Amino acid sequence: MAASAPDDSEALMSTPTDKDAAVRIASGRKPFVEPLKLGERVKQIRLSNHWTLEDVSQRTGLARSTLSKIENEQISPTFTAVQKLISGLNIDLPQLLSPPKRQSGTLGRRDLTRVGDGKSHPTPTYEHELLSWQLAQKRMIPFKTRVRARSFDDFPDWVRHDGEEFLMVLEGSIQLYSEFYEPLALGNGDSIYFDSDMGHALVSTSEDDAVVLSVCTRTDTD
Amino acid sequence: MAASAPDDSEALMSTPTDKDAAVRIASGRKPFVEPLKLGERVKQIRLSNHWTLEDVSQRTGLARSTLSKIENEQISPTFTAVQKLISGLNIDLPQLLSPPKRQSGTLGRRDLTRVGDGKSHPTPTYEHELLSWQLAQKRMIPFKTRVRARSFDDFPDWVRHDGEEFLMVLEGSIQLYSEFYEPLALGNGDSIYFDSDMGHALVSTSEDDAVVLSVCTRTDTD
DNA sequence: CGGAAAAGTTTCCTATAGTAAACATATGGC
DNA sequence: GCCATATGTTTACTATAGGAAACTTTTCCG
Numbered sequence: 001m002a003a004s005a006p007d008d009s010e011a012l013m014s015t016p017t018d019k020d021a022a023v024r025i026a027s028g029r030k031p032f033v034e035p036l037k038l039g040e041r042v043k044q045i046r047l048s049n050h051w052t053l054e055d056v057s058q059r060t061g062l063a064r065s066t067l068s069k070i071e072n073e074q075i076s077p078t079f080t081a082v083q084k085l086i087s088g089l090n091i092d093l094p095q096l097l098s099p100p101k102r103q104s105g106t107l108g109r110r111d112l113t114r115v116g117d118g119k120s121h122p123t124p125t126y127e128h129e130l131l132s133w134q135l136a137q138k139r140m141i142p143f144k145t146r147v148r149a150r151s152f153d154d155f156p157d158w159v160r161h162d163g164e165e166f167l168m169v170l171e172g173s174i175q176l177y178s179e180f181y182e183p184l185a186l187g188n189g190d191s192i193y194f195d196s197d198m199g200h201a202l203v204s205t206s207e208d209d210a211v212v213l214s215v216c217t218r219t220d221t222d
Numbered sequence: 223m224a225a226s227a228p229d230d231s232e233a234l235m236s237t238p239t240d241k242d243a244a245v246r247i248a249s250g251r252k253p254f255v256e257p258l259k260l261g262e263r264v265k266q267i268r269l270s271n272h273w274t275l276e277d278v279s280q281r282t283g284l285a286r287s288t289l290s291k292i293e294n295e296q297i298s299p300t301f302t303a304v305q306k307l308i309s310g311l312n313i314d315l316p317q318l319l320s321p322p323k324r325q326s327g328t329l330g331r332r333d334l335t336r337v338g339d340g341k342s343h344p345t346p347t348y349e350h351e352l353l354s355w356q357l358a359q360k361r362m363i364p365f366k367t368r369v370r371a372r373s374f375d376d377f378p379d380w381v382r383h384d385g386e387e388f389l390m391v392l393e394g395s396i397q398l399y400s401e402f403y404e405p406l407a408l409g410n411g412d413s414i415y416f417d418s419d420m421g422h423a424l425v426s427t428s429e430d431d432a433v434v435l436s437v438c439t440r441t442d443t444d
Numbered sequence: 445c446g447g448a449a450a451a452g453t454t455t456c457c458t459a460t461a462g463t464a465a466a467c468a469t470a471t472g473g474c
Numbered sequence: 475g476c477c478a479t480a481t482g483t484t485t486a487c488t489a490t491a492g493g494a495a496a497c498t499t500t501t502c503c504g
Binding site for chain 2: 462
């Protein structure tokens, strides 16, 4: 097989040799692949929408019989069929592939909180999106913030909260105003760590809104 | 047929428009796009890993000829075949379906302290970059990690450290393997919060290295 | 209980995905 | 150059997915 691991000179990986590959395959530690019962999932979705096979047939263009077999795991649909299912059931693939099994870890999820009714702005100056639920027993609070403010004047007062904050600019660029320091310009990818009980405020200096990731420490509980 | 080698210089990225960006932020995950050239994508991934069809055949259990036809869009693979591909190529489906989007270019870097120049972190699979100095009295440790690992086999053992960790994918996409849960695929912009004393490991599932932002809690305090 | 219509399953056939093997085309010594 | 080997494609065949219609089960009216 393979052979020819290209000269290691430019190997991207940690020296993958033939031997490694062989072993990897032999020992086959790949069974990580999900058992993934596609059919069951399709049925779930269909029933939860109170659709009959005929309905889904109409929506997807797949035959009633085909759908039945898919749901009963009698056949493995072709990829084109899967695509029809996706568009027909009006879902996206991650949904189709990840059954209810929710991880312990919490995937970033929408949980919008709007701050500031925007006096000088039609839109809120901040738009927070929590990136983790079940924050109760956690020690950090991660959230993504869309910064609409375009002028320091948009702020009636400093933002201030106990603890520390780590911040990284994900999109656009911002100006970080703070109580005790000179305004600091942060571009895409830049980050900063500061005491958040020091008054602070963010302003987008890019054309569009800026988006920043913030992680704050929790001080209340424990 | 001389089908023009897919200029492995990787044709990337359909310009990220504002709309795209907006969607990405809203959902945290890119919407599923229909007209996708699965085969082309498979080929990209294969070549970027310097794998031959035979290699992939070994890894996936699919015939060389089948792979060839898939890559050349001559057939639409069954879903089971797709699963084998995913497993064998060590990627996740959204990744397989999404055209390589990589941009966000070089991150402007400020306050960097390097860690893992071979001393404190001899691992070749990770490259950590601290995002804050003077960590002494801080309660969180933010750092950016370049994930070079492309296979779970690159890890001799789990990574494990007391406390909690928040993680966000900044570039590329990864597979998060963990001790107690199923591997979890995270794409650009996705994030997760987990107990870091649970063994974990990251693998890049994108063409190039992945870059993630991590924020860990400090437990050794002071 | 009927009986009829609707929903789901199975049968049978056709279209096509998957495979092995032959073929074609690079690639690398010597 | 020449041969040997490796890699990718095409061919010929088998296995199986997809669809139409027959069949079975359920639903729901009277």
